Amino acid sequence: MHLLNADLHSHSTASDGSLEPAELARRAREAGVALWSLTDHDELAGQAAARAAAEALGLAYVSGVEISVSFAGETVHILGFGFDPGHPELVQGLARLRAGRTERARRMGESLAAAGIPGAYEAACALAPNPELVSRTHFARFLVDSGHCASVGEVFGRYLKEGKPGYVPHDWARLGDALRWIHGAGGVAAIAHPARYRLSPTVEYALFSEFQAHGGRAVEVTCGSHFPDEVQRYADMAAEFGLLASRGSDFHAPGESRVPLGALPDLPARVTPVWSLWADTLAGHRPPRPGEPGRLPRAAAAAAAGALAG
Template structure:
């Protein structure tokens, strides 16, 4: 089984990169991708664990993009992690997330919520990409909410009272940068209703014209009608269809391997990649 979308403590997952790989083995996967938000921090530890535990690892990134108020997430598989344009985009995104986090926390603290910049920083692993889930974890630790999902239902929602935006590249620009870095771009959960706006067909077509190679159709945030639509759209655009768990450890209910990708699709992704390679035992 192949799962091409997971997160570790390098961004907003709850398991260290090596433990994500170990959990993938326990779940019966043969291949797993580590796709932390806007960072390659976990690649080394995950690669070492994959070789040791006998599972293939696809190094990746989930690049946070936006067009207007519409949030778009782009999975970048097998890029060159040292490519200057990619490094610059990721650094700018992470720097913006840092300041955005502080502003959100200050707003919440001013309204009497039991959270501070210090308590949120304590939830972020050194060097990891900070994000709203870390605010949620601080709120859980303070007893203000029971789980991340409760925090995101209102307090941390894109439409909530404390939301602050952050820098994110236009999705077409992101596709071009990933391609330039030798990576293979695949849009993540484009019809998810839990995020700030779904990604319409017109934008997906524009991203494909720029070099996007696939659509993550099989995802728990997509109902059957959404899956059918995305599979048909992918066929018409001649791009691959992937399935993934979007695993975050205890941070989400998503289970490793609950949605999977076929070996033939992974082979096509590998054939398109020139930036890095699948790590095999």
């Protein structure tokens, strides 16, 4: 079960990724991914296309989302898996979050203009699927394309982190609200890439404690932004808090993401994978071999993907 090539964290053009959901599914299948989830930021618009493409390829699919949460003055991301994408409370909650993104983006554009970079808001909007989904990544791509920086990483370091000219704080969802939306829709919640947050050990412990108290089930242990020592640290945290372990590349775009789809190390052997919740479905699914073309027979695809519906 630990050796399953699961990639449960990726982004499409429905939020701040550069590829359509169907292209992500194809890349995941060719990379040997056996279980995939599209987890766009505060958005579910890509779910139907992602599931349809995965099913056509015989790729097991579980619905996903990455919800922005404010915790102790820091933006924290909570992943949701296996939920009903049409659940009203989840849909309405995410709509409110996206409305807040628009105002933040306008203020970021004003701040960058004051720093001598005019037109950033308009350019970022042109790169986003709609104004409600403009993110820092869209601003970063504009700054790279316009020659202000050589890479997205440089943009964040010079302009978009706290204390830099383009940084604008924002109040996202409360932790309890995000978990209530996910659980109400029948899903499972996980803390995304915990090593990325600038939290003291005391505040991080409080995050895990509150997450657990609200019924959170998992933490992303192996991911695109975790180094080997961090993987081991969060495997320990998973054990301490009785959480399942998730694995995801956080893939956004070719040449931009640190880890390609399906290219992560395995989870540590001592953790229990979050996909153990779907063991019955995965038991009958043969993982694809890297680069293998074509699709599994219709019955196999239905067994692998259909039982993960929701």
